[in-house]
Amino acid sequence: MTGGGPQPRLVYERWTDPIAGDVLGLADIDVVKLELSASDEQNWAALESAHGYQVATRTDTASVSGGAQWLAGPELISRCENLLAVCSAGAGYDVIDVESCTRAGVAVCNNSGPGAEAVAEHALGFMLDLAKKITVSDRTLRAGPLQDRLALRGTQLLGKTLGVIGLGAIGSRLVELCAPFGMEVLVFDPYLDEVAAAGRGVTRVALAELVRRSDFVQVTCPLTAETADLIGRAEFAAMKPTAYFITTARGPVHDESALLDALRSGGIAGAGLDVFHTEPPRADDPLLQMANVVASPHTAGITVEAARDIAVATATQWTTIFGGQLPPRLLNPDVWPRYCERFHDVFGFRPNAEPDPAELDPNRR
Missing domain, CATH: 3.40.50.720 (NAD(P)-binding Rossmann-like Domain)
Incomplete structure (x- = not known):
């Protein structure tokens, strides 16, 4: 990080492989785990102070008592005013309300490719x-x-x-x-x-x-x-x-x-x-x-190799985001101008790249 701003805070629910923590451990990022079994107050406190959210993507999250509130829907986005970016672990991003994020100036990324x-x-x-x-x-x-x-x-x-x-x-x-x-x-x-x-x-x-x-x-x-x-x-x-x-x-x-x-x-x-x-x-x-x-129970993408590759790609994308670079899997490029303004307001410098619409395919999986 440059610009003398605060340390970026990333909240995550889980990694597909522990190696993500190793990658992020090399960066100046405050990484906080979201415990779905913890109190709502504790989780909201973490999310409301977060600049990034690796969204809970488990298919059973919504079935956990109150679990749906931790998906990146309109309520969460409006409540977490410090959020700059929300990412999903895999290619699917239906747990993220992209329109709500775009309106709020929040970048949305997935991880198509590694899995x-x-x-x-x-x-x-x-x-x-x-x-x-x-x-x-x-x-x-x-x-x-x-x-x-x-x-x-x-x-x-x-x-x-x-x-x-x-x-x-x-x-x-x-x-x-x-x-x-x-x-x-x-x-x-x-x-x-x-x-x-x-x-x-x-x-x-x-x-x-x-x-x-x-x-x-x-x-x-x-x-x-x-x-x-x-x-x-x-x-x-x-x-x-x-x-x-x-x-x-x-x-x-x-x-x-x-x-x-x-x-x-x-x-x-x-x-x-x-x-x-x-x-x-x-x-x-x-x-x-x-x-x-x-x-099969939504296990097509669950292999040892894919879990590791996705974890590395996920963590690397977060270091890219907080380093002020263009994330490689940005799904809502229209958000970029406002996102850059909000990023500057928080960290004191602007991202130094512009998205190329020809390289951004919102339908890729």
């Missing part, structure tokens, strides 16, 4: 599991004597059509992983232009065409106002009866009731789900009762 490999591999794993009926076969063998192994006949990925909804870091890596299978790749992404699509060997199409033609529909976009309820009854009805629906995004991007009906009726062949509307899902969730569903 992309883990999630993309998980998505490919779902594809292989469903196509080869691996989980179905395992359940059948464990249930008793095998009657007819031909009933477990699967399909191949070779030459099939992959439809990717949201070609951010995860979607892009998934396309690379699927290259050996010689798949035709269709992409629905309003932020992707024809030149970029051609460079990645994919074809841009409308959502309606993607769901109609794809053998695997993969959702890898973030949850935003644009993507909420993006996949509904019309989209599931348009899919092939032999097609599979897979999501590693966020539950509210698709209509769970419509998905359940499509699975029950044979409208689609199966689904691979890492995310649900309610997380963790109830044991009696009807989707979990379907034999043609393979599920």
Whole structure:
């Protein structure tokens, strides 16, 4: 830090790996842990004095008694007047109200990129599991004597059509992983232009065409106002009866009731789900009762390697922010002029960079 201002204070709920603390320990930053089990008074005192908040991103935070108040919603943003920046640990940032932050002059950042490999591999794993009926076969063998192994006949990925909804870091890596299978790749992404699509060997199409033609529909976009309820009854009805629906995004991007009906009726062949509307899902969730569903509890991005990479990227981004540099994953570049003014008022110097709109993609994941 320069300019003779106060020591920056960063409040965090948890790190994906302890190495984040080691990285931040080398910087002149006061790091305070937010204890969800502590008193509200104690936590509010920490947050109201914070300049940065590594937001609580656990999917069960809102289910903890009063836990929703620690998400970066309008109330928290208006109450914490010293906040300059709010960051999420992973690519998803639906726990942050970006509009409220922008109005308040608060920068919003995510950490797209470091966990992309883990999630993309998980998505490919779902594809292989469903196509080869691996989980179905395992359940059948464990249930008793095998009657007819031909009933477990699967399909191949070779030459099939992959439809990717949201070609951010995860979607892009998934396309690379699927290259050996010689798949035709269709992409629905309003932020992707024809030149970029051609460079990645994919074809841009409308959502309606993607769901109609794809053998695997993969959702890898973030949850935003644009993507909420993006996949509904019309989209599931348009899919092939032999097609599979897979999501590693966020539950509210698709209509769970419509998905359940499509699975029950044979409208689609199966689904691979890492995310649900309610997380963790109830044991009696009807989707979990379907034999043609393979599920995981929002663990696609949880690997040893990804946890470490995200922690390092998260901590490094905070040192960049408090060092007066442009954060590498700024999601609301329109905030920059006001953010710089507020930063100067607190620390006595202005950030020395300007965001390049061409390099900032609000839809990246």
